[in-house]
Amino acid sequence: MQPAHVLGLVGVVERRDAVHRAQHPGDHLSPVQRHEGYFTVTGPGSSGGRPVDSIEYRLSGSASDSGTRTSWPFNVSAGNDYDQDFTLQARAHNEAGWSAWSSATGGTDARPAPVYRVSSSGVSAGCKNERCEYWQISWDNLGPGNHQVACWAGDTSHVQNGPSYPHDIKSHADDWPGSTTKTTISGNSGSQRVNCFMGRSYNGTTVGVKTPTDLYLNSTWNIG
Helix, strand or coil, X not given: CCCCCCCCCCCCCCCCCCCCCCCCCECCEEEEECCEXXXXXXXXXXXXXXXXXXXXXXXXXXXXXEEEECCCCEEEEECCCCCCEEEEEEEEEECCEXXXXXXXXXXXXXXXXXXXXXXXXXXXXXXXXXXEEEEEEEEECCCCCEEEEEEEECCCCCCXXXXXXXXXXXXXXXXXXXXXXXXXXXXXXXXXXXXXXXXXXXXCXXXXXECCCCEEEEEECCCC
């Protein structure tokens, strides 16, 4: 029996060139979404004169799977997040035995850059001298799990001689260890009211969040 062939895996958004080996089972990753997809395994181009009775596959890399099928084409799921890479191997079997393994590789997109947005929650924080409201932080593209952020602002020197440098809105620290407004948010995307607040006198101030590694100052504070 001639060996099976494998088509190169097609990346979920980024297509990778096909790799062909004559008479191997074929496979490719269909572009379903940027962070997930599947291999489609097809039969060999030639059975070598004896019927092919099964195809064995094994998936490795960011996920693992293996099995044997007696009908084809069939799909093998691959990918449930960004920044994943996979190798799929397949071989065909008939009375003469197993063909050589052939393989294809590919992966999902790199994770998009995190996005944070800060706005007023509309909920009063109970300040005496002016209307002040709690922050609402919204986020996207953070990945699964918990994430720490702190409430930061840019130049606030126009209000009570505040700092002109990027700083934690409570401690005025200019680094992560000194931040005293740290809070935990969860999940890849979401929105949460946090225990940070500012008054109407800060309208027009650039605000955002600090993480342990980066600073995201891209929102403007405004209380209507």
